[in-house]
């Protein structure tokens with residue numbers, strides 16, 4: 001099988017790169033629309049259609065940054081769910097700490113493994129998602145895509161949820177009773193003062209953090225290809241504003257991020273949106289780390305890209 005690439009760029013050695021892309025085509029507990037196992041390869045194929053230039057930050061990030069797409073991390077056919085999740089956590093922990101880890105799911109159940117593998121102390125998990133994902137178990141599995149925020153809160157991380165518009169009364173009560181679970185419901189964000197309060201909350205964050213983006217946080221007209229669509233949701237520019245606030249908060253130390261729950265669909269709009277989102281994440285992280293100053297300092301030669 002051909003080596004996976006991002007925008008057809010050459011893959012750097014993993015210990016000499018700035019961004020590690022980890023495809024995790026994991027699909028075990030999907031409850032509605034299937035197909036998220038095909039998301040990583042579809043998103044990477046869509047990156048070939050992106051321009052290198054980021055019109056927001058006015059630079060071409062890969063002139064300054066190296067990128068590495070790893071081989072897909074797959075579940076062995078005979079492996080149980082528990083063993084898969086343990087192995088994914090160990091693998092995430094084994095990767096070099098300095099580069100940004102960008103995981104492409106796959107279902108949302110991979111997020112706790114990635115976070116636990118990359119953050120050795122409790123921090124903040126910023127979640128863009130239509131669902132609260134706080135169930136203790138779902139359809140007989142503790143590892144369901146409906147449970148990741150429960151596991152992360154149990155592990156001591158503070159959770160900031162954005163865009164939620166589908167939850168159980170039990171989940172709502174849990175959010176109300178736990179100051180470590182902050183939730184900005186999707187409809188509240190229609191009110192300018194609530195949107196402003198969300199941006200203020202993101203600006204006030206500090207310490208180690210992880211950003212997880214369930215693609216169903218978007219309005220389904222923007223991203224129709226998700227496993228469990230919900231009406232309402234973020235616009236493209238709202239999502240960008242939130243990501244920008246996270247990435248340019250200098251007191252937040254982003255350990256990595258993931259894009260999950262995409263289901264490829266014939267129009268390719270959903271995959272292209274995820275691909276462009278990944279490009280913005282990489283570009284803005286690179287800018288926030290001042291990697292654009294490398295050529296001036298002479299510490300990095302320009303990558304040879306077509």
Ligand SMILES: [Mn+2]
Pocket residue numbers: 129130131214216217228261
């Ligand atoms: Mn969701």
